[in-house]
Amino acid sequence: MIIAYLGRNVKDYRENILRYLEDLALTCPKCGSRTVFHATYERHVHIDEIVEWLTIQRVICIKCSGTHAVIPDFIRPYKHYSTGDSEMSLRDVDDGIPVERVETTASISTLRRWIAEFREKSRQAAGALRALLFRLYAGTVNESQLFGLKIFGVLEKILKKLPRIRSSSFVIGNTNIWLTNCMAGIFV
Ligand SMILES: [Zn+2]
Numbered sequence: 001m002i003i004a005y006l007g008r009n010v011k012d013y014r015e016n017i018l019r020y021l022e023d024l025a026l027t028c029p030k031c032g033s034r035t036v037f038h039a040t041y042e043r044h045v046h047i048d049e050i051v052e053w054l055t056i057q058r059v060i061c062i063k064c065s066g067t068h069a070v071i072p073d074f075i076r077p078y079k080h081y082s083t084g085d086s087e088m089s090l091r092d093v094d095d096g097i098p099v100e101r102v103e104t105t106a107s108i109s110t111l112r113r114w115i116a117e118f119r120e121k122s123r124q125a126a127g128a129l130r131a132l133l134f135r136l137y138a139g140t141v142n143e144s145q146l147f148g149l150k151i152f153g154v155l156e157k158i159l160k161k162l163p164r165i166r167s168s169s170f171v172i173g174n175t176n177i178w179l180t181n182c183m184a185g186i187f188v
Contacts, residue, residue, distance in 0.1 A: 001068055034063075037059055073173030
């Protein structure tokens with residue numbers, strides 16, 4: 001799976017996905033080789049109160065024949081809610097708002113699952129981002145710069161040191177674009 005910027009929202013995605021895809025040189029997350037368009041499939045995503053169906057493009061690697069779905073960064077991998085909805089909920093929880101009082105279209109049990117998963121994976125993602133920063137740009141972030149920051153603050157700090165990329169302006173989406181396009185083997 002590859003996360004990419006494919007439009008700001010569902011409408012932009014539907015109208016311009018082919019143009020966005022053509023502008024990207026997507027490489028295989030497994031072996032780094034070139035990919036070409038493969039099949040498509042339909043999946044749903046909850047945007048606010050509405051369930052939207054999206055056509056997801058798959059690409060196939062010319063070398064290892066692995067196929068990979070290309071997911072827009074405004075939805076989260078294997079989740080059926082928008083990145084915006086889950087990021088805002090997770091930020092609220094991070095800021096100390098009780099789970100029962102977080103405003104989200106997801107159920108409490110879904111939210112609790114997001115929190116538990118994110119707690120574990122976001123720290124790993126931050127580590128992987130720092131490793132990428134060093135490997136690709138010889139950049140570093142000192143522990144002292146991260147001291148006392150909540151996880152979104154940590155991710156933002158590292159993302160700021162990386163070159164700016166087009167994304168839907170969510171930390172989760174931005175992080176996932178970097179991680180899935182640079183063979184980090186993890187996403188949030
Ligand atoms: Zn490959």
